[in-house]
Amino acid sequence: MSIRTLDDLLAEGVSGRRVLVRADLNVPLDKQTGAITDDGRIRAVLPTVGALVEAGAKVVVCSHLGRPKGTPDPQFSLRPVAGRLGELLGAPVHFAEDTVGDSARSTVAGLADGQVALLENLRFNAGETSKDDAERGAFADQLAAFGDAYVDDAFGAVHRKHASVYDVPARLPHVAGRLVLREVEVLSRLTGQPERPYVVVLGGSKVSDKLAVIEALLPTVDRLLIGGGMCFTFLKAQGLEVGTSLLEKDMVETCCNLIERSGGKIMLPVDVVAADAFAPDATHDTVRVDGIPSHRVGLDIGPETVAGFAAALSQAKTIFWNGPMGVFEMAAFANGTRGVAEAITKADAFSVVGGGDSAAAVRALGLDESSFGHISTGGGASLEYLEGKTLPGIAALEN
Ligand code: 3PG
Ligand code: MG
Secondary structure, eight states: OOOOBHHHHHHHOOTTOEEEEEEOOOOOBOTTTOOBSOOHHHHHTHHHHHHHHHTTOEEEEEOOOSOOOSSOOGGGOSHHHHHHHHHHHTSOEEEOSSSSSHHHHHHHHTOOTTOEEEOSOGGGSHHHHOSOHHHHHHHHHHHHTTOSEEEEEOGGGTTSOOIIIIIGGGTSOEEEOHHHHHHHHHHHHHHSOOOSSEEEEEOSSOHHHHHHHHHHHTTTOSEEEEOSTTHHHHHHHTTOOOTTSOOOGGGHHHHHHHHHHTTTOEEOOSEEEEESSSSTTOOEEEEEGGGOOTTOEEEEEOHHHHHHHHHHHHHOSEEEEESOSSOTTSGGGOHHHHHHHHHHHHSSSEEEEESHHHHHHHHHTTOOGGGSSEEOSOSHHHHHHHHTOOOHHHHHHHO
């Protein structure tokens, strides 16, 4: 495994050279106003982009945003991101109105040394996500024409076999950016010899999304704490009734199996906050998990569960957390996520927060980011890394 890094590229000298940077600027936008609600992913690429600017490169940044279907869709435009990136860099970012068309060509051609351009959303082009190698390749050819070298700093997208992630590095001299390097360094501490006890907290809505990582983690972790919407399928697997809470019926059997095989490592909630509706002002009470009323929906873990999880976390030397414990966007159902997050910051442990939602929760709840060991910019990517899967974006850098 030999991955060349940004420092190697800088050592060669990049002044006057065009450097194509794949970033993950897939930031959450306010549904009404379109404003960026969390700019964490933009901030995360500043070390790489800033170093290239400083070194006098012509920096061509590309990214996806959301999941448009291979054709331009204004609600997923990267234009607001160009504005924010420019503010953070302290210099304007030239925005191309298309990804590989006339606007992109003239924008890139017009760059002076040390200037930055952002191309329009990669996923406005069917070739970006195509399963067809030739179609992806043709798009990669067009992208690669904008760079003399390629830097991958899009950790959040390294698990995608997409043109900008997988095929472009096959066409240009390629290196890993600072963010990708740091993420891989940190996550490899978790897959290597984590200091014990190693406690993992998983939340979020779907068991099916987390199944592979649960399977992969069970043999390695000391404790697996499960909250969030997905806990109800596990509770059902224990024979409990969960009212109108989120339930993946076809996963009940699997959860049953996981609990049996876990040798007591899996810890489930003992109480939850149950509401009469999925709404910020819904009537709600804390109930024991064996007493969830049939007409109520569980929207958060309860205080006794938080205390139990906190006790387990206080013993930990290594912690990985992915997924909120409840509907933290609504104040009434944010206590579980806040309680667990605070317990993680108090533990004398190396802690990693993985995932866009959990990272956004940390910031939305006003928690001090620096009291976590590392906040990953990758959700799916960090989970797949921990599963031990080969990540196409990393594999492409190794060649
Ligand atoms: C993410 O938000 O997880 C990454 O940006 C990847 O986006 P995707 O899941 O749409 O590929
Ligand atoms: Mg995602």
